[in-house]
Each structure stands twice: as structure tokens, then as C-alpha cells.
Amino acid sequence: MRDSIPGSGDAGETKVGGDDAKGDLSKRCDRDAKPSTARPERPVRVFIDLTNQSIDLQPMRDFLFDPDTGAHAWFEGVTRRTTGNRETLELTYEAFEPMALSKLKEIAEIAATRFGLSAIAIVHRLGRVPIAQASIVIGCCSAHRTGALAALPWLMDEIKSEVPIWKREHFADGQTRWVHPQ
Amino acid sequence: MPRFEILMFAAARDLVGSDELCVEATEPITAGELLRRIGETAPGLLPMLPACRLAVDQSFVPDDFCLRLGVELALIPPVSGG
Numbered sequence: 001m002r003d004s005i006p007g008s009g010d011a012g013e014t015k016v017g018g019d020d021a022k023g024d025l026s027k028r029c030d031r032d033a034k035p036s037t038a039r040p041e042r043p044v045r046v047f048i049d050l051t052n053q054s055i056d057l058q059p060m061r062d063f064l065f066d067p068d069t070g071a072h073a074w075f076e077g078v079t080r081r082t083t084g085n086r087e088t089l090e091l092t093y094e095a096f097e098p099m100a101l102s103k104l105k106e107i108a109e110i111a112a113t114r115f116g117l118s119a120i121a122i123v124h125r126l127g128r129v130p131i132a133q134a135s136i137v138i139g140c141c142s143a144h145r146t147g148a149l150a151a152l153p154w155l156m157d158e159i160k161s162e163v164p165i166w167k168r169e170h171f172a173d174g175q176t177r178w179v180h181p182q
Numbered sequence: 183m184p185r186f187e188i189l190m191f192a193a194a195r196d197l198v199g200s201d202e203l204c205v206e207a208t209e210p211i212t213a214g215e216l217l218r219r220i221g222e223t224a225p226g227l228l229p230m231l232p233a234c235r236l237a238v239d240q241s242f243v244p245d246d247f248c249l250r251l252g253v254e255l256a257l258i259p260p261v262s263g264g
Binding site for chain 1: 189191192193196230233237240241242256258259260261262263264
């Protein structure tokens with residue numbers, strides 16, 4: 001995590017999130033050697049973070065850099081202004097942060113194996129997320145496009161059902177509501 | 183009687199009015215039984231409890247999971263990240 005979000009998930013030598021080394025992903029990356037089904041001889045690289053800031057894509061792109069992959073796929077979830085006929089002013093997100101970090105890491109590692117990814121980066125924003133700004137960015141890469149493209153919807157489905165992060169909608173009419181899908 | 187402290191988040195925290203709820207319960211107790219005790223202690227949570235999960239030391243557990251004092255407990259309402 002960066003800046004104002006205190007604490008971070010940290011399992012042994014694996015560094016997931018963390019408020020140090022902003023912009024230096026090499027110090028915050030999980031480099032556990034998890035073999036992918038596509039190329040079991042190469043380690044899977046996973047980067048997970050929670051941040052109160054706008055999500056910076058460039059460090060994520062740098063992290064995914066791999067000259068041996070031919071497909072880099074990205075998903076950005078952004079705050080939408082309209083829901084039905086209601087106007088949203090902004091969303092705010094909160095998380096059970098240590099569990100969210102460990103669940104994101106767990107899901108990323110499963111995806112890497114399942115879809116033959118060589119690297120995956122997931123950053124979720126917390127706090128206020130204004131209209132048209134990203135609340136989540138996922139990037140992943142694989143040797144061929146099928147793996148990376150298929151991983152994104154699976155990842156989003158898993159994140160939306162298993163990671164303890166919650167959004168609150170703030171409407172233009174002054175009302176607010178927690179989003180708790182049933 | 184042993185007291186279990188449960189972390190509260192999002193709408194559950196707002197309903198309870200605190201980020202932690204203390205529940206008295208006898209041991210041994212399962213996760214499902216503790217969820218019922220949570221509802222008895224904070225009736226305002228009853229409508230959303232069936233959709234909530236219990237996390238023990240940051241992992242979801244089934245209703246028949248046997249709890250012990252000293253673990254970290256969190257009530258996880260339906261999540262909505264992304």
C-alpha cells in the first residue's frame with residue numbers, strides 16, 4: 001500500500017503492498033517461484049497493492065515487461081456517473097486490508113497457473129474515487145493472447161466475490177449506500 | 183463467560199456503530215453458532231447476517247468451523263470491490 005493507508009500484508013519474504021519504495025516495484029513484488037502451466041520453467045511474478053492515490057499505470061507496465069510474452073491484457077474498472085437514472089458523484093472504497101492483500105495474492109497466483117500467465121499486477125484504490133477514475137487496474141501477460149484475455153474476466157469475478165473490499169455510492173441527491181450484492 | 187471480539191466493516195460497522203463487536207459465548211462454539219450469537223447481540227445485523235461470512239485469521243471458514251479464543255475474527259458482509 002502507499003501513502004496514507006497504514007499496514008500491509010506481508011507473508012515471510014513475500015512483499016505484497018507496503019508503504020515503502022513508492023515507484024520501485026522491484027522492492028514490493030512477490031517473486032515466489034510458482035510454475036505456470038504454459039512455461040513451468042519460469043517463475044510467475046505477482047504484484048499486488050492497495051493505494052489511496054490515483055493508480056499509476058506505468059509502474060505496472062514496467063513490472064509486466066517480459067520480452068518472451070506476446071500478449072499483455074489490461075482491465076480498468078472506473079467510477080461510472082450513471083446507474084439507471086441515478087447520478088453518482090463518487091465512490092468510496094474500504095477494505096479489510098491485510099485480508100484483501102492476501103486474497104488478491106492468492107487469486108492472482110491461481111490465475112497465473114490456470115491461464116499460463118508469466119506476470120500479473122493488481123492494484124485497487126481505496127478511499128474516494130471520483131467519476132471516470134480507476135478503482136482497480138489489472139494487467140497480465142502470457143505467451144499468447146488466449147491466456148491473458150481469458151484471465152481478466154475470471155479475475156474480476158473472483159475479486160468481486162472473495163476479496164474483502166466494499167464500495168459506497170454517493171449520489172447527486174445526497175444519499176449514500178453501501179453496495180452489498182446478495 | 184468468554185468474550186469474542188469481531189471486527190466489523192462497511193454496512194455492518196455502520197449498523198453496529200463500532201468497528202468491533204463483543205459477543206459473549208461459551209466454548210466450544212462453531213462459526214455458525216457465533217454468527218447466531220452476533221445476531222442476538224446486535225439485532226440490527228439480522229437482515230444482512232445470512233449473506234455475511236466469518237473470517238478467522240483472515241480466511242473464510244465454514245459454519246461448522248470450531249472457534250477458539252485468541253483468533254482474529256471478522257464479519258465479512260457481501261463484498262463489492264472492483
